[in-house]
Amino acid sequence: MTMVNELKCQNIKGPQNITSQIEKVLDQNYERKDRKASGEMKSPKKAEVIAEKVDGPADEWSQDQQKLLEKALKIYPASIEAQSRWAQIAEMVGGGKTKKDCLTRVKEIKANMGKKK
Numbered sequence: 001m002t003m004v005n006e007l008k009c010q011n012i013k014g015p016q017n018i019t020s021q022i023e024k025v026l027d028q029n030y031e032r033k034d035r036k037a038s039g040e041m042k043s044p045k046k047a048e049v050i051a052e053k054v055d056g057p058a059d060e061w062s063q064d065q066q067k068l069l070e071k072a073l074k075i076y077p078a079s080i081e082a083q084s085r086w087a088q089i090a091e092m093v094g095g096g097k098t099k100k101d102c103l104t105r106v107k108e109i110k111a112n113m114g115k116k117k
Contacts, residue, residue: 059101061105062095065093065094065095065097066105068092068093068094069089069093069102069105069106071092072088072089072092072093072102073089073106075092076088076089076092083099086099086102086103087099089102090102
């Protein structure tokens with residue numbers, strides 16, 4: 001279940017409440033990563049399942065993530081060194097998306113736009 005769907009299920013409304021809930025979930029993700037890195041989490045599979053429930057699979061994009069990707073593409077132009085650019089874009093998109101996820105998404109969108117012409 002995506003984070004947006006979870007917020008809907010919890011009847012969280014209003015931009016401030018949604019933002020604070022998202023920050024709370026992100027903090028929990030960082031805590032899990034810190035525990036995993038320090039060896040406190042015994043089963044990495046459990047951590048992956050938890051992350052997938054919070055963030056969704058890498059190939060699923062929420063509307064918010066799509067909007068953030070589009071905004072990041074405008075903020076970080078192609079004139080920036082590629083590795084740095086995609087790292088910054090992935091960081092802005094968040095939700096567990098990697099540089100590769102963002103680049104793949106952009107390529108898919110461009111390919112779909114080419115098919116519609």
